[in-house]
Amino acid sequence: MTDTTSMETAVRAAEAVEPHILCVDLVRIFTAQGVEVQALQGLNLRVDEGEMVALVGASGSGKSTLMTILSGLDTPTAGVARVAGHDLLSMKRAERVAYQRRSVGFVWQQTSRNLLPYYTAAENIAMAMVVGRSVPAAKRQAKTIELLDLLEVGDCRDRRPGEMSGGQQQRVAIAVAIANSPAVLLADEPTGELDEATSVEVLAAMEAVNRERGVTILIVTHDPAVSGQVRRTVQIRDGRTSTEVLRRSHVDEDGLEHHIAEEFAVLDRAGRMQLPAEFTNRLNLRDRVRLALEPDHVGVWPGQREREAERMAEQDADARAAQRHGRHSGAPQAAPAGTTEHSGNTEHSGNTEHSGNTEDSHSTEETP
Numbered sequence: 001m002t003d004t005t006s007m008e009t010a011v012r013a014a015e016a017v018e019p020h021i022l023c024v025d026l027v028r029i030f031t032a033q034g035v036e037v038q039a040l041q042g043l044n045l046r047v048d049e050g051e052m053v054a055l056v057g058a059s060g061s062g063k064s065t066l067m068t069i070l071s072g073l074d075t076p077t078a079g080v081a082r083v084a085g086h087d088l089l090s091m092k093r094a095e096r097v098a099y100q101r102r103s104v105g106f107v108w109q110q111t112s113r114n115l116l117p118y119y120t121a122a123e124n125i126a127m128a129m130v131v132g133r134s135v136p137a138a139k140r141q142a143k144t145i146e147l148l149d150l151l152e153v154g155d156c157r158d159r160r161p162g163e164m165s166g167g168q169q170q171r172v173a174i175a176v177a178i179a180n181s182p183a184v185l186l187a188d189e190p191t192g193e194l195d196e197a198t199s200v201e202v203l204a205a206m207e208a209v210n211r212e213r214g215v216t217i218l219i220v221t222h223d224p225a226v227s228g229q230v231r232r233t234v235q236i237r238d239g240r241t242s243t244e245v246l247r248r249s250h251v252d253e254d255g256l257e258h259h260i261a262e263e264f265a266v267l268d269r270a271g272r273m274q275l276p277a278e279f280t281n282r283l284n285l286r287d288r289v290r291l292a293l294e295p296d297h298v299g300v301w302p303g304q305r306e307r308e309a310e311r312m313a314e315q316d317a318d319a320r321a322a323q324r325h326g327r328h329s330g331a332p333q334a335a336p337a338g339t340t341e342h343s344g345n346t347e348h349s350g351n352t353e354h355s356g357n358t359e360d361s362h363s364t365e366e367t368p
């Protein structure tokens with residue numbers, strides 16, 4: 001096999017590896033008192049094995065709905081949802097119970113919801129192992145101590161939740177959530193009830209779990225201190241993934257470390273994406289927009305009638321000015337990228353015909 005073919009085979013094999021979390025066009029519709037709420041409206045998300053991803057979004061955007069589905073507590077209305085090889089739409093009761101016990105771990109926002117109040121930290125962890133049946137009885141104690149140490153709460157071993165701080169409770173809750181070595185850890189605002197310094201500690205505990213145990217983590221947060229620290233942050237807007245921020249660091253030639261955060265819009269398989277609200281508001285984009293395929297980008301212009309009328313008035317003025325200067329109005333001009341106009345009235349510019357009159361054409365005209 002040549003190097004090229006072995007590389008291609010490796011790439012195909014990597015692409016064939018199923019992600020730990022895969023949502024394709026996921027829909028969840030709630031019906032309450034005859035009113036339909038579309039909490040998820042065709043959400044797409046892929047989280048690979050070993051990734052740690054933060055999920056952010058406004059209140060009501062669908063974050064908890066997604067987490068409840070991924071945890072196996074709720075079933076989506078339509079679409080694809082697969083976690084660690086389990087199909088969450090088709091799985092039957094027995095598989096669902098096994099899935100909840102061993103394949104996913106969950107940490108809730110309310111510290112009181114994560115732990116049984118009358119049991120100590122060690123007993124809470126041991127209880128999870130008994131229910132999950134993944135650790136033989138003889139090994140439970142050693143594994144409990146190992147988990148408490150990993151989460152740096154060894155001193156809380158014999159304390160009940162009421163005798164621990166909020167941050168300690170959440171770290172013990174993480175230990176309970178990973179007691180049966182799940183592939184995926186889901187956390188819905190685990191730092192929501194904590195102050196900033198404690199939130200950072202809990203996040204560091206999650207990072208340790210991700211790094212040292214290779215557990216894939218999806219964490220919902222409103223906390224910029226949390227989302228700013230993970231490499232990948234996915235934003236949900238109106239029940240769809242809208243943007244992603246990818247963070248990386250690099251060291252320059254002077255040995256200085258730079259942190260770079262790049263924001264991307266999410267494009268689904270059908271070519272759909274959401275324009276950020278600040279863009280649509282600033283340019284008054286609504287109802288219809290014009291698209292233009294340029295060599296290395298796609299332009300988006302307002303498509304409203306008012307804009308059209310303005311443009312035609314500009315073109316008329318340009319034509320009159322050109323006649324006054326004795327020039328032909330259709331003279332070839334250099335069109336600055338991003339100002340190319342389209343003559344077609346189609347909503348979508350598969351039509352790449354250019355009218356020759358660019359918005360900025362007057363600025364490129366020479367005065368004789």
Ligand SMILES: Nc1ncnc2c1ncn2[C@@H]1O[C@H](COP(=O)(O)OP(=O)(O)OP(=O)(O)O)[C@@H](O)[C@H]1O
Binds near residue numbers: 061063066
């Ligand atoms: N069981 C339910 N019945 C009816 N509507 C629901 C139900 N659960 C959620 N919703 C609705 O679905 C939408 C998404 O709710 P969700 O709880 O997922 O939002 P969220 O992003 O987690 O918000 P927050 O940041 O406030 O926790 C909301 O409009 C909510 O009212």
Ligand SMILES: [Mg+2]
Binds near residue numbers: 063064065
């Ligand atoms: Mg929520």
